Amino acid sequence: MIVYQANILFTSSSTHFDVYERGYIAVDECGIIQGVYHTLPEDFAYDQLVDFGDKLLIPAMNDMHVHAPQLGNMGIAMDMQLLPWLNTYIFPEETKFADEAYAETIYYSFVSELWRHGTMRAAVFATVHTPATHILARAFNEAGMGALIGLVGMDRHTPATLCNTPAEWAAGMQTLIESLASMPLIKPIITPRFIPLCTPEMLRSMGEMAKQTLLPVQSHLSENQQEIAWVHELEPEATCYGDAYHRYGLFGQTPTLMAHCCYTEGEELHLMCEQNVCAVHCPTSNCNLASGIAPIRKFLQEGVQVVLGSDIAGGHHLSMFRVMQYAIQMSKLQYVSSNSQYPFLTLSEVFYMATKAGGAFFGRVGSFEPGYAFDALVIDDHGLSPHHLIASSPIERLERFVYLGDDRHIQHRFCQGQEITQP
Amino acid sequence: MIVYQANILFTSSSTHFDVYERGYIAVDECGIIQGVYHTLPEDFAYDQLVDFGDKLLIPAMNDMHVHAPQLGNMGIAMDMQLLPWLNTYIFPEETKFADEAYAETIYYSFVSELWRHGTMRAAVFATVHTPATHILARAFNEAGMGALIGLVGMDRHTPATLCNTPAEWAAGMQTLIESLASMPLIKPIITPRFIPLCTPEMLRSMGEMAKQTLLPVQSHLSENQQEIAWVHELEPEATCYGDAYHRYGLFGQTPTLMAHCCYTEGEELHLMCEQNVCAVHCPTSNCNLASGIAPIRKFLQEGVQVVLGSDIAGGHHLSMFRVMQYAIQMSKLQYVSSNSQYPFLTLSEVFYMATKAGGAFFGRVGSFEPGYAFDALVIDDHGLSPHHLIASSPIERLERFVYLGDDRHIQHRFCQGQEITQP
Numbered sequence: 078m079i080v081y082q083a084n085i086l087f088t089s090s091s092t093h094f095d096v097y098e099r100g101y102i103a104v105d106e107c108g109i110i111q112g113v114y115h116t117l118p119e120d121f122a123y124d125q126l127v128d129f130g131d132k133l134l135i136p137a138m139n140d141m142h143v144h145a146p147q148l149g150n151m152g153i154a155m156d157m158q159l160l161p162w163l164n165t166y167i168f169p170e171e172t173k174f175a176d177e178a179y180a181e182t183i184y185y186s187f188v189s190e191l192w193r194h195g196t197m198r199a200a201v202f203a204t205v206h207t208p209a210t211h212i213l214a215r216a217f218n219e220a221g222m223g224a225l226i227g228l229v230g231m232d233r234h235t236p237a238t239l240c241n242t243p244a245e246w247a248a249g250m251q252t253l254i255e256s257l258a259s260m261p262l263i264k265p266i267i268t269p270r271f272i273p274l275c276t277p278e279m280l281r282s283m284g285e286m287a288k289q290t291l292l293p294v295q296s297h298l299s300e301n302q303q304e305i306a307w308v309h310e311l312e313p314e315a316t317c318y319g320d321a322y323h324r325y326g327l328f329g330q331t332p333t334l335m336a337h338c339c340y341t342e343g344e345e346l347h348l349m350c351e352q353n354v355c356a357v358h359c360p361t362s363n364c365n366l367a368s369g370i371a372p373i374r375k376f377l378q379e380g381v382q383v384v385l386g387s388d389i390a391g392g393h394h395l396s397m398f399r400v401m402q403y404a405i406q407m408s409k410l411q412y413v414s415s416n417s418q419y420p421f422l423t424l425s426e427v428f429y430m431a432t433k434a435g436g437a438f439f440g441r442v443g444s445f446e447p448g449y450a451f452d453a454l455v456i457d458d459h460g461l462s463p464h465h466l467i468a469s470s471p472i473e474r475l476e477r478f479v480y481l482g483d484d485r486h487i488q489h490r491f492c493q494g495q496e497i498t499q500p
Numbered sequence: 501m502i503v504y505q506a507n508i509l510f511t512s513s514s515t516h517f518d519v520y521e522r523g524y525i526a527v528d529e530c531g532i533i534q535g536v537y538h539t540l541p542e543d544f545a546y547d548q549l550v551d552f553g554d555k556l557l558i559p560a561m562n563d564m565h566v567h568a569p570q571l572g573n574m575g576i577a578m579d580m581q582l583l584p585w586l587n588t589y590i591f592p593e594e595t596k597f598a599d600e601a602y603a604e605t606i607y608y609s610f611v612s613e614l615w616r617h618g619t620m621r622a623a624v625f626a627t628v629h630t631p632a633t634h635i636l637a638r639a640f641n642e643a644g645m646g647a648l649i650g651l652v653g654m655d656r657h658t659p660a661t662l663c664n665t666p667a668e669w670a671a672g673m674q675t676l677i678e679s680l681a682s683m684p685l686i687k688p689i690i691t692p693r694f695i696p697l698c699t700p701e702m703l704r705s706m707g708e709m710a711k712q713t714l715l716p717v718q719s720h721l722s723e724n725q726q727e728i729a730w731v732h733e734l735e736p737e738a739t740c741y742g743d744a745y746h747r748y749g750l751f752g753q754t755p756t757l758m759a760h761c762c763y764t765e766g767e768e769l770h771l772m773c774e775q776n777v778c779a780v781h782c783p784t785s786n787c788n789l790a791s792g793i794a795p796i797r798k799f800l801q802e803g804v805q806v807v808l809g810s811d812i813a814g815g816h817h818l819s820m821f822r823v824m825q826y827a828i829q830m831s832k833l834q835y836v837s838s839n840s841q842y843p844f845l846t847l848s849e850v851f852y853m854a855t856k857a858g859g860a861f862f863g864r865v866g867s868f869e870p871g872y873a874f875d876a877l878v879i880d881d882h883g884l885s886p887h888h889l890i891a892s893s894p895i896e897r898l899e900r901f902v903y904l905g906d907d908r909h910i911q912h913r914f915c916q917g918q919e920i921t922q923p
Contacts, residue, residue, distance in 0.1 A: 148886050152903035153896045155828070156846070186886040302836075364829035367836045367844060393825070393903040402816070405578065406787035410833070413725075413790045421790060423579070463571050463609040473576045480575035480816040483906060 078111065078123040079104050079494075083134035083455065084471045085113060087445040091429035095445070096471050102134070104451040108494020113445050129455050129489075133475055136443050137197035137452040137490060138397035139435030142295070142336040142357040142386025144202045145187045145213055146171050146180075150390035155365050159301040159391075162366060167390070171204045172238045180209035181216075188216040189500045193484045194396040195454045197492040198223035198439050200295055200334055200357075200386075202268055205229050205241040207249035211256060218260040220500035222492050223439050223452075227268030227295055228253055232279045235270075243282035250286060262439075262493060264292070267331075271297040272308045272321045284326030293332040293438065295357075296322065299345065300337035301368045317345040319354070329354040332438060336386055337362075338376070339369040346379055355382045355438075358430070360403035362391030370407045374419035377426075384435040385427065398479045401427040424476055455489035458482060501534065501546040502527050502917075506557035506878065507894045508536060510868040514852035518868070519894050525557070527874040531917020536868050552912075556879040556898060559866050560620035560913060561820035562858030565718070565759040565780040565809025567625045568610045568636055569594050569603075573813035581790050582724040582814075590813070594627045595661045603632035604639075611639040612923045616907045617819040618877045620915040621646035621862050623718055623757055623780075623809075625691055628652050628664040630672035634679060641683040643923035645915050646862050646875075650691030650718055651676055655702045658693075666705035673709060685862075685916060687715070690754075694720040695731045695744045707749030716755040716861065718780075719745065722768065723760035724791045740768040742777070752777045755861060759809055760785075761799070762792040769802055778805045778861075781853070783826035785814030793830045797842035800849075807858040808850065821902045824850040847899055878912035881905060 081104065085097040095113075103111040103123060112118075147167060154166040174180045191199060201224050203210040210228045217224040230246040231239065241249070253265045267283050269275045275283075287294055299305055299318045308318045315321035319341070322328035328335075329352025336357040341349065349356065358373055376383055385400050386392070392400070401424075408422040436443020442450045458478045462469060469477065478486055490497045504527065508520035518536075526534040526546060535541075570590060577589040597603045614622060624647050626633040633651045640647040653669040654662065664672070676688045690706050692698045698706075710717055722728055722741045731741045738744035742764070745751035751758075752775025759780040764772065772779065781796055799806055808823050809815070815823065824847075831845040859866020865873045881901045885892060892900065901909055913920045 152884070152900040153892070155899070155903070183886055190886075364832055367832035369836050370833065406784075409787055409790035410793065413792050461575070463606055463613075469576070476578065477575040480578070 080117065080123045080126045081129060081134060082126060083129035083132050085134045085445060086471055086475055087136050088425050088429040088433055089444055089446055091426045094425050094428070094472055098471060102445055102451070104494050108451050110445055110447055110449045110451050112447050132488065133456040133458065133471060133478070135454050135456060135475065136432040136436070136445060137454050137492065138195050138431050139384070139439070139443055140191065140196045140199040140387050140395070140397055141334055141384040141435045141438065142359055142388050143199050144389060145184055146174050146204050147390035148183050148187045148190065152393050155393070158303070158367050160303055168236055168239050172236065174204040174206045174209040175238070177208050177212060180206070180212050184209070184213045184216045185500070188220050188222060190395050192220060192222065192490060192497060192500050195484070195487045195490060196395065196397055197452045197490060197497065198436070198442060200225040200227070200266060200438060202227045202229055205231060205239060205246070207252060210249065210253065214253065214257055214260060214263050216500070217263050221262070221495050221497050222500070223262035223442070225264050225266035225293060225295070225438065226253065226257065227266045229268050229270050230279050230283055231270035231274040233274060233276050235274050243279045246279065247282055247286060254290065267292050267294045267327070269296045269327060271304070272318065273304065273311060280325035280327065284330070287326055287331045291331050293334070294327050295334040296327065296336070298335035298338050299340040301366070302340065305340060317348065319345040319348045323348060323352065328352050334384070334438065336388060337368065338371045339363055341371065346376070346381065349381050350379055353382070355384055357384050357386040358404055359386040359388035359392055360407045361393055361400055362388035364403065365393055366391050370411060372411065372419070373404070373408055373422060374411065382434060383430055385430045396483065397431045398482065401431055401479055404430070424479065451491055451494040453491040454487050456482070456486055457488040458486055461486065503540065503546045503549045504552060504557060505549060506552035506555050508557045508868060509894055509898055510559050511848050511852040511856055512867055512869055514849045517848050517851070517895055521894060525868055525874070527917050531874050533868055533870055533872050533874050535870050552878050555911065556881065556894060556901070558877050558879060558898065559855040559859070559868060560875040560877050560915065561618050561854050562807070562862070562866055563614065563619045563622040563810050563818070563820055564757055564807040564858045564861065565782055565811050566622050567812060568607055569597050569627050570813035571606050571610045571613065575816050578788050578816070581726070583726055585789060591659055591662050595659065597627040597629045597632040598661070600631050600635060603629070603635050607632070607636045607639045608923070611643050611645060613818050615643060615645065615913060615920060615923050618907070618910045618913060619818065619820055620875045620913060620920065621859070621865060623648040623650070623689060623861060625650045625652055625718070628654060628662055628669070630675060633672065633676065637676065637680055637683060637686050639923070640686050644685070644918050644920050645923070646685035646865070648687055648689035648716060648718070648861065649676065649680065650689045652691050652693050653702050653706060654693035654697040656697060656699050658697050666702045669702065670705055670709060677713065690715050690717045690750070692719045692750060694727070695741065696727065696734060703748035703750065707753070710749055710754045714754050716757070717750050718757040719750065719759070721758035721761050722763040724789070725763065728763055740771065742768040742771045746771060746775065751775050757807070757861065759811060760791065761794045762786055764794065769799070769804065772804050773802055776805070778807055780807050780809040781827055782809040782811035782815055783830045784816055784823055785811035787826065788816055789814050793834060795834065795842070796827065796831055796845060797834065805857060806853055808853045819906065820854045821905065824854055824902055827853070847902065874914055874917040876914040877910050879905070879909055880911040881909055884909065
């Protein structure tokens with residue numbers, strides 16, 4: 078048993094921060110939290126006490142929608158909306174992942190960059206290339222970090238070099254399922270690119286695999302108006318974009334992450350609630366690609382679970398703290414444009430999305446309650462407040478770090494109890 | 501004459517970048533640019549050639565709306581809209597600037613932080629305190645950086661500890677005008693807090709000083725709907741918020757910066773055009789305070805000059821590169837919500853705002869054309885692209901730096917030809 082002492086903050090619920098000033102967390106040999114305490118119980122038995130002093134100790138970040146092969150596109154070519162952007166900038170880059178050496182370089186960098194920004198687990202899109210996708214899983218495994226690894230299926234309306242067949246996709250998934258069985262923090266996830274790029278055969282094959290394996294599903298939903306119109310054209314019998322996935326068994330039949338949902342309302346919103354489909358809010362991406370902003374407060378009011386994603390390279394930055402900022406800011410624009418009908422998101426709400434809500438896809442992850450994996454960051458916010466003249470509570474210090482901090486202020490990173498040094 | 505060699509980018513107009521790959525800039529002994537060249541003219545006479553290799557050389561940033569005393573509020577307390585936010589968080593902090601020792605600490609930190617983020621000149625709000633405002637000017641002068649220094653006038657609807665009288669304000673300005681005469685890069689600027697906090701006597705006194713001294717003016721305009729309603733109540737004869745300033749001689753009678761303009765339209769927009777009043781777009785602040793987003797594309801179409809401001813602590817970050825990102829992103833949300841009526845802002849447009857457009861308030865500043873002051877940043881973007889596998893043009897490298905870079909990538913900073921080391 079190791080005990081860590083620090084200013085501990087986490088969100089067991091989204092409504093507030095649980096704060097333990099100079100408190101204690103006890104972590105067992107399996108990396109599982111045994112207790113969190115304001116003062117250590119008398120005669121508490123432990124092997125080691127690690128004192129982080131006045132620093133902040135918070136749960137690590139979970140990035141629930143991110144495209145690993147787009148690392149090199151990050152921060153450039155922000156001058157188009159979704160569909161031309163994919164064709165002009167993204168697909169040419171993704172074709173390069175047929176080359177395993179290239180994939181190895183980019184994917185190991187990707188995991189290292191996630192680590193740098195304090196993200197210890199992620200739901201990741203790879204490409205259609207099975208060997209490269211194995212490399213991505215290996216990169217996470219060697220780092221000791223957690224991931225849901227998505228071998229992408231896409232077989233229409235896209236360059237032939239970026240297509241796989243349903244059979245190729247299914248065979249690739251089979252090899253992933255086998256090799257990932259020996260990687261405790263890594264699991265495969267069924268990953269249709271999105272309805273416009275998947276034939277009914279591909280979607281059927283994926284739905285069948287979800288049913289047989291109970292693996293989770295991730296894809297894109299109602300991101301952009303041109304995309305939505307295209308889906309209606311391609312799947313005229315579906316009552317909404319979400320229903321198009323649902324009819325193939327890919328919308329909540331197993332745990333499902335749907336990124337964006339900028340235009341989800343009415344029947345689609347109802348179906349998300351009913352099917353317990355999780356919305357992945359990607360506000361940086363939705364700004365950069367001029368997609369629009371998902372009505373997150375409404376989702377929460379209706380009972381839809383919401384998590385956060387960086388969505389690089391639609392998103393321009395891997396830091397989930399940056400994503401949290403935008404989630405709050407975009408909700409403020411909706412607050413003012415709705416004449417205050419939809420209260421804006423609070424810091425504890427977006428923190429909860431990036432920690433406990435997202436973490437639920439990896440088991441008991443993202444909180445510091447007993448039974449949770451110890452995924453944690455030690456934040457040294459020294460220097461963020463001028464000369465420490467401004468007295469600050471732990472919550473204010475966390476807020477300041479979220480808005481002003483960066484990787485320089487993340488001093489230690491833990492995943493499942495293990496300290497992770499730079500991958 | 502010193503010649504600098506690098507990948508040179510600047511915006512002589514907002515429509516495009518002027519790019520000189522491995523080009524040359526010649527700077528004379530007064531810090532004035534004599535020429536920019538793709539290849540040095542034959543027999544060109546110079547004293548020294550400084551080769552920055554493959555790095556980027558760009559104009560330094562101009563922050564055209566920023567509250568120096570709010571440095572300690574930066575990144576915290578983002579849970580209110582403008583008026584309660586001022587009363588709850590900002591005014592209590594600003595009262596502390598009656599204490600010169602406190603002012604000295606914060607203001608020297610402020611200048612150092614501006615420097616860190618590559619901002620070499622700024623239009624700054626101080627507080628109502630004359631001695632502290634002198635300290636702020638001194639901090640800029642000692643650093644060798646440029647500023648318009650605003651001794652704030654405010655004399656109603658605010659705690660007595662934060663009020664000055666029109667006579668106190670005018671006397672303070674007189675001392676500033678005198679002492680700033682010996683600081684070549686620093687000038688005073690007439691600074692009413694905003695209409696609701698200034699009596700007609702204060703505004704009259706300010707307008708008269710503007711008329712006599714021809715000093716520029718800065719204030720806040722149409723930021724928030726409650727504020728606008730309050731102005732209509734207080735100044736019922738004014739046809740719009742802008743007209744309330746105009747009637748006192750504070751709206752374009754001398755060069756004028758008006759921050760925010762989130763709700764400027766119709767008559768107010770017309771008056772801004774007619775009076776050549778410059779809008780200071782502060783998108784980070786407008787998000788954080790749930791103010792709304794100014795219709796910048798429309799301003800540009802109508803011929804209003806637009807510059808950029810960080811507006812800390814409404815804005816959460818001093819980096820003007822961060823502000824540029826938000827300016828583009830917010831215009832994209834307007835693009836999509838207006839059904840593509842208002843094309844979104846391009847990188848060259850927002851770069852122009854933060855360099856040449858803002859720089860015009862300091863003389864010939866913000867471009868690399870001959871006759872301009874050499875205010876410049878050397879950007880070392882090494883590491884921003886994974887393993888340099890992604891071939892990038894200088895413009896792509898600049899874009900990537902704007903979205904992903906930070907102070908670590910700014911290697912040298914020049915103001916008026918002098919290299920500025922950390923203040």
